[in-house]
Every structure is written in structure tokens, then in C-alpha cells.
Amino acid sequence: MFEGPVQDLIEALRRLPGIGQKSAQRLAFHLLKAPADEARALAESILAAKERVAICRECFNVAEGERCRYCLDARRDPALVCVVEEPADIIAVERTQEFRGRYHVLGGHISPIDGVGPDDLRIRELLARVERGELKEVIVATNPTVEGEATAIYLANLLKPLGARVTRIASGIPVGGDLEYADEVTLGRALEGRREI
Amino acid sequence: MALYKEQGIVLRTMRLGEADRIVTLLTQGSGKVRAVAKGVRKTKSRFGGRLEPFTHVDLLLYRGRELDIVTQVEIITSHRAIREDYARFAAGEVVLEAADRVAQERERSVRLFMLALGALRALAGGDGDPAVIADGFLLRLASLAGFRPSLSACAACGRPGPHARFSISQGGLVCEKCRTGGAVRVGEGTVPYLAGLLQEGPLPGAPREGRREGSGLVRAYVEYHFDRPLRAWAHVPR
Ligand SMILES: [Zn+2]
Numbered sequence: 001m002f003e004g005p006v007q008d009l010i011e012a013l014r015r016l017p018g019i020g021q022k023s024a025q026r027l028a029f030h031l032l033k034a035p036a037d038e039a040r041a042l043a044e045s046i047l048a049a050k051e052r053v054a055i056c057r058e059c060f061n062v063a064e065g066e067r068c069r070y071c072l073d074a075r076r077d078p079a080l081v082c083v084v085e086e087p088a089d090i091i092a093v094e095r096t097q098e099f100r101g102r103y104h105v106l107g108g109h110i111s112p113i114d115g116v117g118p119d120d121l122r123i124r125e126l127l128a129r130v131e132r133g134e135l136k137e138v139i140v141a142t143n144p145t146v147e148g149e150a151t152a153i154y155l156a157n158l159l160k161p162l163g164a165r166v167t168r169i170a171s172g173i174p175v176g177g178d179l180e181y182a183d184e185v186t187l188g189r190a191l192e193g194r195r196e197i
Numbered sequence: 198m199a200l201y202k203e204q205g206i207v208l209r210t211m212r213l214g215e216a217d218r219i220v221t222l223l224t225q226g227s228g229k230v231r232a233v234a235k236g237v238r239k240t241k242s243r244f245g246g247r248l249e250p251f252t253h254v255d256l257l258l259y260r261g262r263e264l265d266i267v268t269q270v271e272i273i274t275s276h277r278a279i280r281e282d283y284a285r286f287a288a289g290e291v292v293l294e295a296a297d298r299v300a301q302e303r304e305r306s307v308r309l310f311m312l313a314l315g316a317l318r319a320l321a322g323g324d325g326d327p328a329v330i331a332d333g334f335l336l337r338l339a340s341l342a343g344f345r346p347s348l349s350a351c352a353a354c355g356r357p358g359p360h361a362r363f364s365i366s367q368g369g370l371v372c373e374k375c376r377t378g379g380a381v382r383v384g385e386g387t388v389p390y391l392a393g394l395l396q397e398g399p400l401p402g403a404p405r406e407g408r409r410e411g412s413g414l415v416r417a418y419v420e421y422h423f424d425r426p427l428r429a430w431a432h433v434p435r
């Protein structure tokens with residue numbers, strides 16, 4: 001235990017995701033050693049982000065105004081929507097330069113063990129977008145984890161009866177990977193998702 | 198520090214740093230074990246999908262002071278069907294959550310391990326209602342922990358039943374003399390439902406009648422005796 005402001009800083013850093021006690025201490029002492037204006041710049045950018053960044057009314061991505069850049073971009077297909085867990089996943093999809101539709105950010109995945117059910121995510125809002133008839137295809141790009149898969153299945157059960165086409169991103173062997181080291185679930189999925197060449 | 202082999206069920210995983218996870222395992226011989234899986238979140242990780250919840254695995258672990266380290270893992274059964282149906286998934290989360298609450302770190306309990314594995318097998322097998330399988334698991338878990346509810350004789354004085362009231366705090370059915378304020382009058386099908394959950398053999402043998410009330414009682418009973426809320430329970434489609 002340290003005293004006063006140092007301990008406060010460590011406590012504050014510890015609340016960040018993925019930061020344990022040791023990392024928090026390391027970060028705190030790094031900041032203490034850094035020049036004052038570097039620390040100030042960090043504090044100010046956190047405040048500025050909190051003040052200026054809003055949530056897009058359409059897709060719940062982070063935005064600088066009422067709508068995010070993807071929802072404002074008229075060249076993007078409004079009938080095709082890619083559903084992701086978090087805004088950071090949009091960046092990953094964008095890097096592929098393969099997708100020219102819009103997004104929908106759920107804000108996480110269904111996780112009953114953590115008390116997170118469908119009502120705690122932006123699923124009702126997605127349903128509303130489908131019901132308005134705006135969407136022709138919903139691509140579910142939640143993580144290929146157990147919780148991400150369960151969320152995908154829940155969405156498919158909900159959206160298919162409304163006549164929307166619901167698709168799931170393929171999962172399988174990573175490019176540059178090695179078949180020999182693939183686990184049976186991944187390899188099984190890869191076989192199921194095979195395509196003609 | 199030493200390497201050791203174990204067989205376990207993946208209960209939950211938690212992100213750690215950039216690419217790692219802390220995996221909580223219910224093992225056959227070492228009780229609950231928390232171990233770090235390094236690099237598991239990278240797409241090219243050698244662990245791949247082997248450390249996802251519900252998976253029954255063979256492990257080689259490196260014993261650490263607080264956290265162990267997963268060095269090798271092979272799938273025994275992935276229980277894949279649980280991941281592919283929403284109701285089974287939610288019921289499976291009830292099993293994982295309750296097992297996580299009850300298991301003690303590094304304390305061997307083969308019976309707890311077998312009970313959890315049996316419940317996951319039943320869920321993956323596809324017959325039977327997932328919500329009933331979860332109820333059966335919970336009530337058997339309570340029994341294993343020493344809180345088996347009395348379903349015929351009075352839980353307080355032992356007077357032979359049948360009795361009409363169930364008391365969560367007194368541990369089952371109670372007679373008119375022993376009943377306290379919290380004892381509730383239960384419907385006709387409720388006791389047979391609960392008794393069905395406790396019957397020897399694979400999960401579940403419970404009749405469908407009495408399930409609504411019985412299911413609610415199971416939750417309240419388990420939450421009371423384990424003194425913890427069960428968060429997943431309310432998310433199981435019923
Ligand atoms: Zn948007």
C-alpha cells in the first residue's frame with residue numbers, strides 16, 4: 001500500500017479493464033516519472049474524449065455528433081448491417097476494406113453467468129431497425145467465443161421470423177496457421193464452412 | 198514449482214492484459230483451479246478454442262503461487278451442442294456458475310466434478326428440457342453440500358409426511374407444528390417435481406407438472422443455502 005495521491009492513482013488505474021495490481025503500479029510510477037505536460041496531456045485527452053464523444057443514435061458506435069461517420073456516409077449500403085460487440089470491432093472489420101455496409105454495436109455479449117441478458121444489450125434497437133424494413137441482411141460478427149456464438153444464435157432466432165437474412169461470419173483456421181495444431185471445434189467449423197474453389 | 202496433469206471443465210474465462218486469459222477450471226483431483234492461458238486470445242494461439250467454457254479437457258499445468266499456468270490442453274469433449282442452442286447455453290451457464298460458487302480452490306471433489314460433467318452431458322445430449330436439467334443439477338448440488346431437502350418427513354421433527362408446506366430455511370417440508378412464518382403451501386405437483394430431480398440416475402427424471410413452482414423453489418433454496426445469488430438462473434428460457 002502506498003499513501004495518498006499515489007494510492008488513489010493506482011486504485012483508479014486498477015479499475016480499467018485488463019489492469020491488475022502490478023500493471024496499475026507500473027503505470028502509476030511511469031506517469032509520476034513522466035514530465036508534467038505529458039501527464040497533463042493524457043488527463044486532458046481523457047476529459048476531451050468524455051466531453052466530445054457521443055454515441056451514434058443509429059448504430060451505437062462512438063461518434064462526434066449525433067451520427068457516426070459510417071451512418072453518415074451515403075456511399076455505404078444502408079440495407080446491409082454488420083453486428084459487432086464493441087466499437088473496437090468496427091475498426092477490425094474496417095481494416096479488411098471488404099465491407100461497405102453499416103454497423104450495429106451491441107455493447108457486449110449475452111453472458112447469463114455475469115447477469116447480462118438480451119435486454120442489457122442493444123438488441124431491441126437492432127430489432128427496431130429490422131422491423132422498420134431498412135435492413136436486408138444482418139451479418140452477425142460477434143466473437144467466435146461461447147458467449148459470442150450464443151448471442152449470434154439468439155439474434156438469428158429473433159430476426160429470422162421477421163424475414164431478414166441473417167448470416168454469421170465464418171470461423172476456421174487462421175491464415176498462416178497450421179492444420180495440425182487446430183482444435184477440433186475450430187476445424188469442425190472450418191469443414192462446415194467450406195466452399196467450392 | 199512443478200508440472201501436474203489434470204482433467205477439468207472450463208467454468209469461465211477472464212481477459213488478462215493484451216492477449217491472455219485467466220481460466221477458471223473445475224478439476225477432478227484439485228478442485229477449482231485458476232490458471233493463466235498465455236496468448237490464448239491471439240488467432241494463432243496453440244490453445245485455439247480448447248479453453249472455452251463447457252469444454253471438458255485434459256490439461257498439463259504448471260503450479261504457481263496464486264495462479265497456475267496452462268502449458269498443454271487437449272479436448273476430451275467440447276459439449277458443442279450446448280453452444281448451439283440458446284436454452285441449453287443459458288442452462289449450462291447456471292451449471293457453471295453454481296459449480297464455480299461451490300467448488301473450493303485446490304480442494305478435491307470428484308463427486309462435484311462428476312455431477313457437473315453429468316449435467317453438461319445431459320445438456321449436450323439434447324433430450325430433456327434444459328431448464329429442468331439445470332434445476333436437477335442445482336438441487337443435487339445442494340444435497341452434495343449437505344442441504345438435501347426433506348421431501349416427505351418433516352424437516353424439523355421427522356414426523357412422517359406428506360406435509361403441505363415447504364420451508365426453505367428449515368430445509369424442506371415441515372409439519373403444521375414446526376412450520377415457521379416462511380413456510381409456503383406448495384401445489385400438488387411441486388413435491389413430485391422436486392423428488393424427480395433428486396432421483397438416482399441421469400438428469401432429469403422430473404415430471405413437468407409442478408415445474409413452475411418447483412423451479413422457483415429450487416432457485417430460492419439454493420440461493421438461501423449457498424448464501425449467494427444465482428445470476429444465470431433468470432436467463433434460462435422457461
Ligand atoms: Zn452509426
Ligand SMILES: [Zn+2]
Nearest residue numbers: 351354372375
Ligand atoms: Zn415437525
